[in-house]
Amino acid sequence: MAEPDDTDAGFLLDLGQHVRTMRGRRGMSRKVLAKVSGISERYIAQLESGKGNVSIMLLRRISGALATPLEDLLPSQETSADWPVIRDLVRRATPVQIAYAKDVLAGLGSPGDGARREATFHGIALIGLRGAGKSTLGKMLADSIGWSFVELNREIERQNGLSVSEIIALYGQEGFRRMEQTALTRLLARGAPVVLATGGGIVSEPITFDQILKSFYTIWLKAEPEEHMARVRGQGDLRPMADDRAAMQELRTILQSREPLYARAAGVLDTAGLSVDAAARRLVAMVAPVLSREAGAFGLREEAP
Ligand SMILES: Nc1ncnc2c1ncn2[C@@H]1O[C@H](COP(=O)(O)OP(=O)(O)OP(=O)(O)O)[C@@H](O)[C@H]1O
Ligand SMILES: O=C(O)C1=C[C@@H](O)[C@@H](O)[C@H](O)C1
Ligand SMILES: [Mg+2]
Numbered sequence: 001m002a003e004p005d006d007t008d009a010g011f012l013l014d015l016g017q018h019v020r021t022m023r024g025r026r027g028m029s030r031k032v033l034a035k036v037s038g039i040s041e042r043y044i045a046q047l048e049s050g051k052g053n054v055s056i057m058l059l060r061r062i063s064g065a066l067a068t069p070l071e072d073l074l075p076s077q078e079t080s081a082d083w084p085v086i087r088d089l090v091r092r093a094t095p096v097q098i099a100y101a102k103d104v105l106a107g108l109g110s111p112g113d114g115a116r117r118e119a120t121f122h123g124i125a126l127i128g129l130r131g132a133g134k135s136t137l138g139k140m141l142a143d144s145i146g147w148s149f150v151e152l153n154r155e156i157e158r159q160n161g162l163s164v165s166e167i168i169a170l171y172g173q174e175g176f177r178r179m180e181q182t183a184l185t186r187l188l189a190r191g192a193p194v195v196l197a198t199g200g201g202i203v204s205e206p207i208t209f210d211q212i213l214k215s216f217y218t219i220w221l222k223a224e225p226e227e228h229m230a231r232v233r234g235q236g237d238l239r240p241m242a243d244d245r246a247a248m249q250e251l252r253t254i255l256q257s258r259e260p261l262y263a264r265a266a267g268v269l270d271t272a273g274l275s276v277d278a279a280a281r282r283l284v285a286m287v288a289p290v291l292s293r294e295a296g297a298f299g300l301r302e303e304a305p
Contacts, residue, residue: 009050011075012050012051012052012053013050014050014075015047015050015054015073015074015075016047016048016049016050016051016052017048017050017075018072018073018074018075019044019047019048019062019073020048020253020257021256021257022066022068022072022073022204022257023048023066023253023257024253024254024255024256024257024258025201025203025204025254025257025258025261026066026067026068026173026201026204027200027201027204027254028065028066028173029246029250030044030045030048030250033062033065033066036065036172037061037062037064037065038061039058039061039062043058044062047062059073065172066173067172067173067174067177072084081264084206085206085207085210087206088206088207089207120188120215121193121215121216121217121294122187122188122193122194122196122215122216123147123193123194123195123196123216123217124141124147124193124194124195124196124216124217124218124219124287124290125196125198125212125215125216125217125218125219126138126195126196126197126198126218126219126221127198127200127202127203127212127218127219127220127221127262127265128200128220128221128222128223128262129200129223129228129251129254129255129258129262130200130228130231130232131223131227131228131229131230131231131232131235132200132221132222132223132228132271133221133223133231133271133276133279134197134198134200134221135151135197136276137221137271137276137279137280137283138151138195138196138197139195140276140280140283140284141195141280141283141284141287142194142195144280144284145195145284145287145291147192147193147194147195148192148194148195149194149195149197150187150194150195150196150197151197152180152183152184152187152196152197152198152199152202153197153199155183155186155187156176156179156180156183159179159182159183159186160179164176164199167179177204177205177208180199180202180205180208181205181207181208181211184208184211184212185211188211188215193294196212196216198212200258203258203261203262203264204258204261209261209264213264213265213266217266217267217287217290218264218265218266218267219265219266219267219268219269219283219286219287220262220263220265220267220268220269221269221271221279222262222268222269222270222271222272223270223271223272224272225248225251225252225255226248227271227272228251228255229247229248229251267286269282269283269286
């Protein structure tokens, strides 16, 4: 059996890695987490490297700043991707829904129509990190197949009369993610299928991401970290240049922590080394079988041109 000290050190290492992963999923740099939580950047660095024996009150502040339940920061044996979705759904369920869910899970009674009904097809959703090409390729795909193109972040801004950065500054991650879910629910209430470009961090919100996966044929636009950085810079966002190495390291952390979530998409398009036109052609070809599969049910064009 391991010595108690080894076990403690192992736990602190796991804890640090967990905090780093959850921070990455939220897309927050150490600097931003330090500012929002009021805990020094140096201390967060120590915690993430397994060196800081963090107090429960500091961990609580980090959980608040990340808008992530405290238990999600603790190392656990839980591996099911469905668990956070089920947990979050249970938290907001009515007593009647809970009673019904308990019956179903215990094998008593039979699921009603709602539980049996297959999710409706709402179109193609694109996920991926900043600079993946969700907006650029999404618009090209929509034009090519004759569907509307929807940018979820623009919907959120329109519905709330504020920019994404203003929303995050005023209401924090939690507020932004709540508005994101409302915008998605409103979009799903519309009839026609769309090409949807999501925000890079949507995968960090279990219920919202589950809704995306159920309602859309979801495609992860993948690229190398250096390409994400070069493309963002190419668009004129020079903020990452302030501290080149640290910015690149943050980007790798975010990509690494989100990869298992992005990988839950039904399709993956690796855009690495491709021109925009070549990537768009591949994307159109990729959705062609999906369109013909859904064509009968939704009166869509049989094939992408
Ligand atoms: N193979 C490629 N696929 C997609 N975009 C590419 C490719 N090569 C270069 N680019 C460029 O990379 C940029 C992609 O930016 P875009 O805004 O579409 O990404 P995004 O995923 O919507 O990012 P964000 O999350 O910031 O909204 C564009 O400027 C595009 O011209
Ligand atoms: O990748 C991210 O974490 C984010 C990307 C943006 O589109 C916004 O969704 C928000 O600023 C978070
Ligand atoms: Mg975009």
